[in-house]
Amino acid sequence: xxxxxxxxxxxxxxxxxxxxxxxxxxxxxxxxxxxxxxxxxxxxxxxxxxxxxxxxxxxxxxxxxxxxxxxxxxxxxxxxxxxxxxxxxxxxxxxxxxxxxxxxxxxxxxxxxxxxxxxxx
Numbered sequence: 001x002x003x004x005x006x007x008x009x010x011x012x013x014x015x016x017x018x019x020x021x022x023x024x025x026x027x028x029x030x031x032x033x034x035x036x037x038x039x040x041x042x043x044x045x046x047x048x049x050x051x052x053x054x055x056x057x058x059x060x061x062x063x064x065x066x067x068x069x070x071x072x073x074x075x076x077x078x079x080x081x082x083x084x085x086x087x088x089x090x091x092x093x094x095x096x097x098x099x100x101x102x103x104x105x106x107x108x109x110x111x112x113x114x115x116x117x118x119x120x121x
């Protein structure tokens with residue numbers, strides 16, 4: 001049995017593909033971080049559940065104490081099977097649901113004016 005006590009998954013969650021696959025080989029896991037960058041192109045896209053309802057196996061991390069998830073799905077069955085050892089649950093949504101790509105982002109006028117004053121000063 002692996003003695004992994006802390007692990008993190010980082011990446012980009014693509015719709016229709018899983019970022020995280022639970023493993024029974026990390027039974028001693030105490031800290032789990034699932035950090036996915038997310039880009040929403042339409043209102044129809046929502047974060048994908050990490051744990052599907054009715055999954056045959058039970059939650060494999062019964063010693064988990066801390067769990068961090070970016071862009072959690074409110075319908076994720078993961079929240080119904082968390083162990084009683086969990087002490088800290090940190091769901092993060094940053095930036096908030098964005099319908100625009102970064103390339104189309106424009107700064108508010110007050111920031112542009114402030115930058116102009118700083119560079120002119």
